[in-house]
Amino acid sequence: ECFGNTGRALFWLVLxxxxxxxxxxxxxxxxxxxxxxxxxxxYSTLKELRRFQxxxxxxxxVPSVQEYLLSRCLVxxxxxxxxxxxxxxxxxxxxxx
Numbered sequence: 001e002c003f004g005n006t007g008r009a010l011f012w013l014v015l016x017x018x019x020x021x022x023x024x025x026x027x028x029x030x031x032x033x034x035x036x037x038x039x040x041x042x043y044s045t046l047k048e049l050r051r052f053q054x055x056x057x058x059x060x061x062v063p064s065v066q067e068y069l070l071s072r073c074l075v076x077x078x079x080x081x082x083x084x085x086x087x088x089x090x091x092x093x094x095x096x097x
Contacts, residue, residue, distance in 0.1 A: 017045040
């Protein structure tokens with residue numbers, strides 16, 4: 001099937017949000033305190049994922065929309081990642097040695 005698992009897009013959004021929370025916030029605050037705000041952000045993202053997974057969605061089939069979407073070329077995940085890295089601001093990239 002062309003589009004594969006419909007949860008795939010949701011997975012990438014959740015992964016993006018979790019990465020943002022994990023990379024954008026320190027684990028510990030001054031004085032060695034655990035950064036609970038970071039944990040709350042991650043918990044909130046996972047809670048939303050569970051909410052979406054527990055809901056049953058009844059979508060209407062619209063043949064013209066399906067035909068249009070199925071006629072589009074899909075871009076491989078690796079190519080999307082490569083493009084994302086090229087467009088990402090250099091200051092946000094982690095230096096690798």
